[in-house]
Amino acid sequence: xxxxxxxxxxxxxxxxxxxxxxxxIFVLVLYSFNASRTNVTFEGFITAFGPLQMQGSLVVQxxxxxxxxxxxxxxxxxxxxxxxxxxxxxxxxxxxxTLIGTMAAIALQRxxxxxxxxxxxxxxxxxxxxxxxxxxxxxxxxxxxxxxVNTTFNLPPDLRLTLGMGTVIVSHIAFSVPFxxxxxxxxxxxxxxxxxxxxxxxxxxxLVTFWRVTLPMLLPGxxxxxxxxxxxxxxxFVITFFTTGPGATTLPIYVYGLLRRIITPQVxxxxxxxxLIVLAAxxxxxxxxxxxxx
Amino acid sequence: xxxxxxxxxxxxxxxxxxxxGTINAVDHVDMQIRHGEFFSMLGSSGCGKxxxxxxxxxxxxxxSGEVFIDGEPQGHKxxxxxxxxxxxxxxALFQHMTVFQNVAFGLEMDKVxxxxxxxxxxxxxxxxKLTGLEKRYPRQLSGGQQQRVALARALVKRPKVLLLDEPLxxxxxxxxxxxxxxxxxxxxxxxxTFVFVTHDQEEALSMSxxxxxxxxxxxxxxxxxxxxxxxxxxxxxADFIGETNLLDGTVRSVDGNSLTVFVxxxxxxxxxxxxxxxxxxxxxxxxxxxxxxxxxxxxxxxANCFPAQVKQVAYIGADTRVIAQVVQAQLRVWExxxxxxxxxxxxxxxxxxxxxxxxxxxxxxxxVE
Numbered sequence: 001x002x003x004x005x006x007x008x009x010x011x012x013x014x015x016x017x018x019x020x021x022x023x024x025i026f027v028l029v030l031y032s033f034n035a036s037r038t039n040v041t042f043e044g045f046i047t048a049f050g051p052l053q054m055q056g057s058l059v060v061q062x063x064x065x066x067x068x069x070x071x072x073x074x075x076x077x078x079x080x081x082x083x084x085x086x087x088x089x090x091x092x093x094x095x096x097x098t099l100i101g102t103m104a105a106i107a108l109q110r111x112x113x114x115x116x117x118x119x120x121x122x123x124x125x126x127x128x129x130x131x132x133x134x135x136x137x138x139x140x141x142x143x144x145x146x147x148x149v150n151t152t153f154n155l156p157p158d159l160r161l162t163l164g165m166g167t168v169i170v171s172h173i174a175f176s177v178p179f180x181x182x183x184x185x186x187x188x189x190x191x192x193x194x195x196x197x198x199x200x201x202x203x204x205x206x207l208v209t210f211w212r213v214t215l216p217m218l219l220p221g222x223x224x225x226x227x228x229x230x231x232x233x234x235x236x237f238v239i240t241f242f243t244t245g246p247g248a249t250t251l252p253i254y255v256y257g258l259l260r261r262i263i264t265p266q267v268x269x270x271x272x273x274x275x276l277i278v279l280a281a282x283x284x285x286x287x288x289x290x291x292x293x294x
Numbered sequence: 295x296x297x298x299x300x301x302x303x304x305x306x307x308x309x310x311x312x313x314x315g316t317i318n319a320v321d322h323v324d325m326q327i328r329h330g331e332f333f334s335m336l337g338s339s340g341c342g343k344x345x346x347x348x349x350x351x352x353x354x355x356x357x358s359g360e361v362f363i364d365g366e367p368q369g370h371k372x373x374x375x376x377x378x379x380x381x382x383x384x385x386a387l388f389q390h391m392t393v394f395q396n397v398a399f400g401l402e403m404d405k406v407x408x409x410x411x412x413x414x415x416x417x418x419x420x421x422x423k424l425t426g427l428e429k430r431y432p433r434q435l436s437g438g439q440q441q442r443v444a445l446a447r448a449l450v451k452r453p454k455v456l457l458l459d460e461p462l463x464x465x466x467x468x469x470x471x472x473x474x475x476x477x478x479x480x481x482x483x484x485x486x487t488f489v490f491v492t493h494d495q496e497e498a499l500s501m502s503x504x505x506x507x508x509x510x511x512x513x514x515x516x517x518x519x520x521x522x523x524x525x526x527x528x529x530x531x532a533d534f535i536g537e538t539n540l541l542d543g544t545v546r547s548v549d550g551n552s553l554t555v556f557v558x559x560x561x562x563x564x565x566x567x568x569x570x571x572x573x574x575x576x577x578x579x580x581x582x583x584x585x586x587x588x589x590x591x592x593x594x595x596x597a598n599c600f601p602a603q604v605k606q607v608a609y610i611g612a613d614t615r616v617i618a619q620v621v622q623a624q625l626r627v628w629e630x631x632x633x634x635x636x637x638x639x640x641x642x643x644x645x646x647x648x649x650x651x652x653x654x655x656x657x658x659x660x661x662v663e
Contacts, residue, residue, distance in 0.1 A: 192384060192386065194382045194383075194384050194386035195386050197351075197373065197380075197382070197386065198380070198382060198386035198387075198388070198447075199388075199399070200352075200373040201351060201352075201353075201373045201378075201379055201380045201448075202374075202400035202403055202447065202448075202451065203374045203400050203403030203404055203451070204374055204399075204403050205372070205374050208403070212399075213388055216388075216390045217388075217390060219390075
């Protein structure tokens with residue numbers, strides 16, 4: 001018997017796992033091209049280009065053809081605002097958490113200090129505790145601190161600290177930092193100290209060595225940490241739900257709001273675009289890691 | 295210009311062991327390295343040779359004692375302020391930079407003008423025969439080529455002293471032999487002092503002007519390759535460099551450069567050479583190299599000759615290696631195969647009876663530690 005022969009069980013399981021993972025996504029993408037605006041059943045693609053024509057709940061003809069719901073999406077001011085908020089939050093929180101995470105990783109790898117074991121362990125806590133616990137925790141912290149500051153300094157209404165973009169960004173930084181730190185730390189673990197010694201031997205002081213040698217060599221790790229932080233921030237619903245305020249609606253929050261009313265193919269179109277963005281990010285991470293191994 | 299390119303004066307480097315103790319990786323070492331010299335530190339791993347090199351480079355600071363480079367005490371100067379450059383065992387080429395950028399790095403740090411950088415990098419790469427590979431990245435080069443880039447990167451700065459930490463260790467045997475020759479030639483051409491760390495004694499013997507043999511953080515002997523091999527100062531060096539036979543005995547009388555020693559294993563008095571102070575009644579070890587013992591069927595003259603029985607024979611081409619029972623001592627004897635013949639009688643056979651000649655000028659008396 002050929003020991004390498006695949007057992008049918010393994011084949012069936014593999015196929016089932018892939019179906020389970022990807023059929024929902026496929027259906028979701030398919031429905032973003034649905035001709036029916038109720039989006040309960042798939043009524044076929046919108047095939048005709050031209051001025052918008054409806055027949056009951058069916059779209060017969062659209063200026064964008066099959067991409068009707070995608071065009072529709074761009075005209076939706078609320079979606080556009082939510083998208084802008086989401087990206088702003090993701091960019092700012094990624095930037096800051098990458099900075100903090102990288103510095104933390106270097107400190108943890110290079111230096112010995114008293115609270116090091118505790119600091120290392122504390123990195124895992126935000127990763128393992130349920131998001132809802134962290135969300136409530138952060139919300140409690142913000143509301144306590146804000147109430148205290150607002151009453152103590154007797155701030156006028158327009159200067160009062162409130163929940164909004166700022167609080168969402170801070171909370172996203174809080175949950176991203178451990179991920180960035182761990183990814184950069186993994187990269188540092190295999191880092192041969194002779195590279196830095198060589199740079200110093202050739203006349204570079206500590207600062208120049210860091211900028212010219214250490215950082216460029218860590219860059220793939222830093223970038224994949226940053227991309228991880230970015231996708232985590234784009235995705236986040238639970239923590240954002242607790243820490244958001246007026247004017248800081250993000251896409252996940254907006255979609256959740258829509259779903260409570262009606263599911264239109266617009267939601268599917270939005271999700272499709274989103275999947276594409278996240279896929280691109282994942283693809284980029286893969287590319288970075290592969291380039292390193294080559 | 296000072297007398298020495300590098301000097302270590304009573305240098306100690308103490309490390310903490312994981313068990314909470316301390317260990318002197320370098321233990322009161324004095325070393326003087328002359329200008330333009332190819333100087334090797336030779337020893338097995340943990341003998342303190344790499345730590346000594348790292349203290350010259352400035353990656354480590356001595357616990358006590360002082361390192362001088364060109365007469366200047368280095369104290370706690372960081373590596374980037376020292377007039378030495380290093381070739382690392384792992385080469386440590388910057389992976390994100392091209393060959394050109396790697397070699398240019400040190401000159402950029404010295405704020406050398408760009409045109410001059412271009413010219414000097416070109417010269418350095420020509421010197422190590424890598425012209426044309428400027429735009430390659432280190433991972434696109436073979437091990438030998440990477441080694442040359444590391445060499446060019448360090449030499450382009452024209453250091454007072456070039457430090458080399460087992461630079462040939464990662465190369466295969468054939469390439470290593472080639473690079474040994476090339477390194478030696480290069481050193482003569484540039485005239486820079488080379489301090490070379492190795493555990494390979496053949497490498498050290500064939501390349502160096504002088505060698506420091508090290509063991510457990512201490513310098514056992516400093517000398518030319520010939521001195522180290524032919525006149526070892528102690529049992530450690532005699533045993534560590536090449537192969538030798540050691541016979542214990544007691545000094546009976548001293549007469550100028552030679553002495554008479556009673557060797558219980560031979561149940562006889564033998565004459566031997568000595569260097570240093572010995573007195574009658576002192577315990578000594580006699581060292582004789584396997585190739586310096588003669589094994590003959592009949593002795594013509596007999597100073598230090600003893601009946602021997604051939605115990606084991608190994609024919610290895612250039613010579614025949616014999617283990618001979620000489621009275622109660624087992625001695626290794628290498629007989630050079632001077633004549634080309636297939637006649638088995640020309641070579642020693644197992645259990646053959648013969649005479650072993652231990653010429654007094656080849657027997658060296660060494661103190662027992």
